[in-house]
Amino acid sequence: MVSPTIKDVAKLAGVSIATVSRVLNDYDNVNPETRIIVMKAVDELKYTANALAKGLRGQKTKTIGLIVNNILNPIYSVMAQGIEDTAREKGYHLFLCNSGFNPKQEEDYLEALWHKRIDGLIISPTGNNIPLLEKYLHAKIPIVQVDRKIVGLETDTVLTDNEGGANLGVKFLLSKGYKKIAIIVGMQTITTGMDRLKGYFSALSEYHLTPESSHIKIGDFTKQTGYALMKELLSLEIKPDAVFVGNNLMAFGAILAIREHKLRIPNDIGFVMFDNPEWAQIHEPPLVTVEQPTYLLGLKSAELLFNRLEFNNGSPPQSILLENKLLVGDFTI
Amino acid sequence: MVSPTIKDVAKLAGVSIATVSRVLNDYDNVNPETRIIVMKAVDELKYTANALAKGLRGQKTKTIGLIVNNILNPIYSVMAQGIEDTAREKGYHLFLCNSGFNPKQEEDYLEALWHKRIDGLIISPTGNNIPLLEKYLHAKIPIVQVDRKIVGLETDTVLTDNEGGANLGVKFLLSKGYKKIAIIVGMQTITTGMDRLKGYFSALSEYHLTPESSHIKIGDFTKQTGYALMKELLSLEIKPDAVFVGNNLMAFGAILAIREHKLRIPNDIGFVMFDNPEWAQIHEPPLVTVEQPTYLLGLKSAELLFNRLEFNNGSPPQSILLENKLLVGDFTI
DNA sequence: CTGAAAGCGCTTACAG
DNA sequence: CTGAAAGCGCTTACAG
Numbered sequence: 001m002v003s004p005t006i007k008d009v010a011k012l013a014g015v016s017i018a019t020v021s022r023v024l025n026d027y028d029n030v031n032p033e034t035r036i037i038v039m040k041a042v043d044e045l046k047y048t049a050n051a052l053a054k055g056l057r058g059q060k061t062k063t064i065g066l067i068v069n070n071i072l073n074p075i076y077s078v079m080a081q082g083i084e085d086t087a088r089e090k091g092y093h094l095f096l097c098n099s100g101f102n103p104k105q106e107e108d109y110l111e112a113l114w115h116k117r118i119d120g121l122i123i124s125p126t127g128n129n130i131p132l133l134e135k136y137l138h139a140k141i142p143i144v145q146v147d148r149k150i151v152g153l154e155t156d157t158v159l160t161d162n163e164g165g166a167n168l169g170v171k172f173l174l175s176k177g178y179k180k181i182a183i184i185v186g187m188q189t190i191t192t193g194m195d196r197l198k199g200y201f202s203a204l205s206e207y208h209l210t211p212e213s214s215h216i217k218i219g220d221f222t223k224q225t226g227y228a229l230m231k232e233l234l235s236l237e238i239k240p241d242a243v244f245v246g247n248n249l250m251a252f253g254a255i256l257a258i259r260e261h262k263l264r265i266p267n268d269i270g271f272v273m274f275d276n277p278e279w280a281q282i283h284e285p286p287l288v289t290v291e292q293p294t295y296l297l298g299l300k301s302a303e304l305l306f307n308r309l310e311f312n313n314g315s316p317p318q319s320i321l322l323e324n325k326l327l328v329g330d331f332t333i
Numbered sequence: 334m335v336s337p338t339i340k341d342v343a344k345l346a347g348v349s350i351a352t353v354s355r356v357l358n359d360y361d362n363v364n365p366e367t368r369i370i371v372m373k374a375v376d377e378l379k380y381t382a383n384a385l386a387k388g389l390r391g392q393k394t395k396t397i398g399l400i401v402n403n404i405l406n407p408i409y410s411v412m413a414q415g416i417e418d419t420a421r422e423k424g425y426h427l428f429l430c431n432s433g434f435n436p437k438q439e440e441d442y443l444e445a446l447w448h449k450r451i452d453g454l455i456i457s458p459t460g461n462n463i464p465l466l467e468k469y470l471h472a473k474i475p476i477v478q479v480d481r482k483i484v485g486l487e488t489d490t491v492l493t494d495n496e497g498g499a500n501l502g503v504k505f506l507l508s509k510g511y512k513k514i515a516i517i518v519g520m521q522t523i524t525t526g527m528d529r530l531k532g533y534f535s536a537l538s539e540y541h542l543t544p545e546s547s548h549i550k551i552g553d554f555t556k557q558t559g560y561a562l563m564k565e566l567l568s569l570e571i572k573p574d575a576v577f578v579g580n581n582l583m584a585f586g587a588i589l590a591i592r593e594h595k596l597r598i599p600n601d602i603g604f605v606m607f608d609n610p611e612w613a614q615i616h617e618p619p620l621v622t623v624e625q626p627t628y629l630l631g632l633k634s635a636e637l638l639f640n641r642l643e644f645n646n647g648s649p650p651q652s653i654l655l656e657n658k659l660l661v662g663d664f665t666i
Numbered sequence: 667c668t669g670a671a672a673g674c675g676c677t678t679a680c681a682g
Numbered sequence: 683c684t685g686a687a688a689g690c691g692c693t694t695a696c697a698g
Binding site: 015016017018019022029030031034053055056057 | 685686
């Protein structure tokens with residue numbers, strides 16, 4: 001009924017449980033014939049190890065934690081997929097946790113994962129809970145920060161080039177002749193907010209333009225603020241002739257606002273957005289987007305983590321910066 | 334450095350580890366004063382239990398497995414969110430697994446989760462691996478099937494009313510005067526394919542119409558088949574004047590095909606789809622959709638599972654059927 | 667009400 | 683090359 005244990009295998013094979021353990025873990029000091037006998041017993045009983053006992057006694061649980069801010073955002077679900085695929089290949093499992101941008105919830109998860117004895121952690125951090133994260137590091141549990149990085153917490157990191165991407169997007173608008181380009185961008189407390197605004201500034205300055213302060217709107221990455229801030233922009237005295245929106249959710253809200261005002265893109269107003277959700281292609285005409293390599297973001301962060309896990313060396317933290325791509329109306333199924 | 338154990342607490346409190354365990358597990362046979370002393374030691378050391386040891390020795394791991402077919406489909410990610418929220422409330426954690434519609438991958442995960450000693454399983458099954466699933470049931474590990482159900486595997490189940498939803502959608506087209514309504518629908522081997530086709534038939538028959546066999550296209554729920562089958566429909570002798578598409582991904586492909594043919598919805602062709610992804614609102618005009626309560630799907634399945642876990646009764650399997658809603662162009666942020 | 671002890675299923679020194 | 687034994691951190695009968 002219950003699963004067979006190492007004891008059952010030992011009995012069937014006529015050896016000690018220590019020997020079975022050695023065979024299962026591929027130790028080299030085992031007689032080849034003994035190994036065969038044991039493996040036969042393993043097959044016969046369809047034995048597979050109890051993961052809890054292994055984790056308790058040994059060091060490793062073959063489990064990693066993944067904490068993201070919002071799995072409903074395709075950015076994160078695609079990323080999660082990249083991580084899961086890699087983990088699967090390596091024989092690891094994933095505890096999926098959603099912080100909902102809530103530091104307290106993140107803290108709870110960090111505590112819980114600690115006691116589940118995860119081998120490693122991939123996190124897109126809220127920005128708080130630094131002591132807890134450091135506790136992991138002290139315990140030699142590797143952490144990879146993905147998508148955003150906490151300043152001062154030195155771990156392996158995988159980010160996309162937020163500044164470069166925003167720069168590309170804004171320059172596209174400039175190249176099309178728009179002169180009064182507004183921006184709706186995320187909080188200036190985190191890299192994905194800050195760096196995208198930097199890219200906006202650098203693009204304008206390359207064109208020798210001065211940013212108009214009323215054209216800079218700081219939202220919180222949600223549809224709601226995207227909508228509200230776009231409405232504000234459209235009711236200004238000095239109306240912008242184009243807008244760059246700093247993520248997919250705010251862009252969605254902004255589109256609704258633009259539609260309410262019966263404006264057409266690109267004739268009435270220029271529009272470029274960060275992220276490339278599928279609805280950007282459904283829009284007519286297809287929207288110009290800055291696409292982040294989200295699957296790769298997951299893949300690379302998993303690779304960094306497994307690298308630490310397998311070669312447990314003390315080499316200094318690595319940072320990977322992935323390129324973002326400007327997509328102009330091409331689409332594929 | 335390492336976490337404090339029950340032993341450390343016992344030493345600090347001056348009692349045995351058995352007593353500490355009793356306090357922690359809220360047994361009633363503990364002297365109130367002893368309880369206070371122990372709790373103080375727990376606080377002081379910031380002790381929290383090692384989940385692996387608890388799982389190995391006790392019965393429960395406070396962990397559930399979730400196997401879905403494709404986390405990238407918002408249907409499943411929203412559902413997963415509903416499950417995670419509920420699990421979190423109950424103090425459980427989630428192993429997230431993606432089968433990718435691949436029975437072999439599903440099998441691997443079922444094996445792995447078994448050995449991680451999950452307390453319960455929520456699964457949107459591929460349709461195979463029945464023996465493995467039965468092994469769980471024999472071991473009294475409750476299973477909830479969600480979104481789809483394997484015929485003959487009797488477990489708690491949460492589905493949406495696929496037939497009713499499709500019926501609503503097709504009848505909407507009929508009510509608008511379309512007469513030659515085609516359907517692109519999923520495989521007829523699973524409920525979400527079969528029942529939606531049934532709804533199509535029942536709607537036509539309510540209007541005393543006979544289905545035209547060339548207008549019935551069976552795809553596999555992917556964008557690719559949606560695109561290809563829509564193109565087939567548009568090149569028929571007897572062209573349909575409307576189409577009902579059986580899920581969000583196929584609908585995406587179908588829209589691209591319709592756009593290639595320069596047809597406008599709803600004037601040139603009627604269009605209603607199952608599922609309500611955000612891009613349906615971005616389309617101009619907003620598409621008519623049959624919305625599944627996906628968050629609720631997750632919530633309800635989690636509730637059924639925790640109900641089994643907490644009241645471990647042997648009551649017969651329950652089935653919940655959730656209503657789907659026809660959305661006609663209303664949209665909200 | 668409390669403690670000593672066994673045991674969950676493993677891995678890992680320690681002998682031989 | 684192999685086995686007996688200790689121990690990972692808990693829970694749970696069994697005594698008292």
